[in-house]
Amino acid sequence: MTARRKIEFQANAHRRSLDPSALAFLSEDVARSVRRFHAGLPGYAETPLHSLPALSRTLDLGAVFVKDESRRFGLNAFKGLGGSYAIAMHVSKNLLGRDEVCSYEELSSAAVRARIGGLTFVTATDGNHGRGVAWTAEQLGVKAIVHMPKGSSPVRAENIRSHGAQCTITEHNYDDTVRMAAEAAEANGWVLLQDTAWPGYETIPSWIMQGYLTLVSEAYEQLPQSGVDRPTHVFLQAGVGSFAAAIMGYCLSRAGNEPPRIVIVEPDQADCLFRSARTVDGRAEIVSGSMPTIMAGLACGEPSSVSWPLVRDHADVFCSVEDRVAADGMRILAAPAPDGDPPIVSGESGAVGAGLLYAIMQDPDLDPLKRQLGLDRESRVLLISTEGDTSPDIYRSIVWLGGDDR
Numbered sequence: 001m002t003a004r005r006k007i008e009f010q011a012n013a014h015r016r017s018l019d020p021s022a023l024a025f026l027s028e029d030v031a032r033s034v035r036r037f038h039a040g041l042p043g044y045a046e047t048p049l050h051s052l053p054a055l056s057r058t059l060d061l062g063a064v065f066v067k068d069e070s071r072r073f074g075l076n077a078f079k080g081l082g083g084s085y086a087i088a089m090h091v092s093k094n095l096l097g098r099d100e101v102c103s104y105e106e107l108s109s110a111a112v113r114a115r116i117g118g119l120t121f122v123t124a125t126d127g128n129h130g131r132g133v134a135w136t137a138e139q140l141g142v143k144a145i146v147h148m149p150k151g152s153s154p155v156r157a158e159n160i161r162s163h164g165a166q167c168t169i170t171e172h173n174y175d176d177t178v179r180m181a182a183e184a185a186e187a188n189g190w191v192l193l194q195d196t197a198w199p200g201y202e203t204i205p206s207w208i209m210q211g212y213l214t215l216v217s218e219a220y221e222q223l224p225q226s227g228v229d230r231p232t233h234v235f236l237q238a239g240v241g242s243f244a245a246a247i248m249g250y251c252l253s254r255a256g257n258e259p260p261r262i263v264i265v266e267p268d269q270a271d272c273l274f275r276s277a278r279t280v281d282g283r284a285e286i287v288s289g290s291m292p293t294i295m296a297g298l299a300c301g302e303p304s305s306v307s308w309p310l311v312r313d314h315a316d317v318f319c320s321v322e323d324r325v326a327a328d329g330m331r332i333l334a335a336p337a338p339d340g341d342p343p344i345v346s347g348e349s350g351a352v353g354a355g356l357l358y359a360i361m362q363d364p365d366l367d368p369l370k371r372q373l374g375l376d377r378e379s380r381v382l383l384i385s386t387e388g389d390t391s392p393d394i395y396r397s398i399v400w401l402g403g404d405d406r
């Protein structure tokens, strides 16, 4: 018997029929071009897609897969996919006047370096996005300035500085830190490279979302190696919702008549999409304040203006969960049953989908959600571990010592 976890869920009452035009910027064609770009970056390799047959037997599911983004470019998280593609698009389109993204080879040529050497990118981050931006800036010989919210992990800040970026931990929460970065960009003529959007600032965040498509396009290519064509269910963790909307958009644009069920999961302290889903008219709701949660990557209170309409129109269920659900997921993935599944190092924001899936299948109180999602022996569930142990001290305190909080 599992200890009960606090999990609230909301079936999506705003769901509309599939709108291919709204999702066109996240299609397979776009993903192919994004992936070609990433494949040219130093250190590119597909990340593993793990099949977890022992876990799926335990949970009475058909199959469970985990895409392990801890291996991405040696950055321990998926986020470098977005930052690198958006920087490349900005340089290609806005500075070099191209229609399409230039290859890394061209972008890092002496001729292009001479033109872009004076560029400065600025961003706000919980850690992972900033590290991706810093890493890309380092590759291209441009400058990166990164601001982190109050309480951010010093290890994550050091990792950002190790790529030559300037990095400070502010006195503000994530959303106010974003505003600070936007003001600094405006005042200094820097380029704001933010992974969330608002009216008037949507192009770069949309490129960042497109950057994430590489991981899901790889996953769809890897699934057939396990005899599976497509997932029936996709669990997507959300901060501002850019990641979730991007992956969802790709999955739906490839779905044909059998769209997978899309489950959005957020920490209960920063559940802005869940709260937005609960509004009568589907408007974006804001969570403010310090948003204390171990899921630092998901501690965002303001939905992205590009992603919210997409998930509002197309996701199936929104879940708001306590920190212990993420901690459960970390332990479940770290210490699999001895009969076959590989151990996976999955961080606080990476593992919450696994913890939620476990709870749904084990906790009788969540039977209505299980039924609603049609999770059964035919289900093939895709989880994405979006980060590894990006803060090793916190990871160990949770996985080794059973702590669920900082």
Ligand SMILES: Cc1ncc(COP(=O)(O)O)c(C=O)c1O
Pocket: 077, 078, 079, 126, 128, 129, 195, 237, 238, 239, 240, 241, 242, 243, 244, 296, 297, 298, 300, 349, 350, 386, 387
């Ligand atoms: C590890 C990890 N997973 C998921 C997310 C969520 O992404 P988004 O803010 O686009 O919803 C983040 C965001 O920083 C993250 O760092």
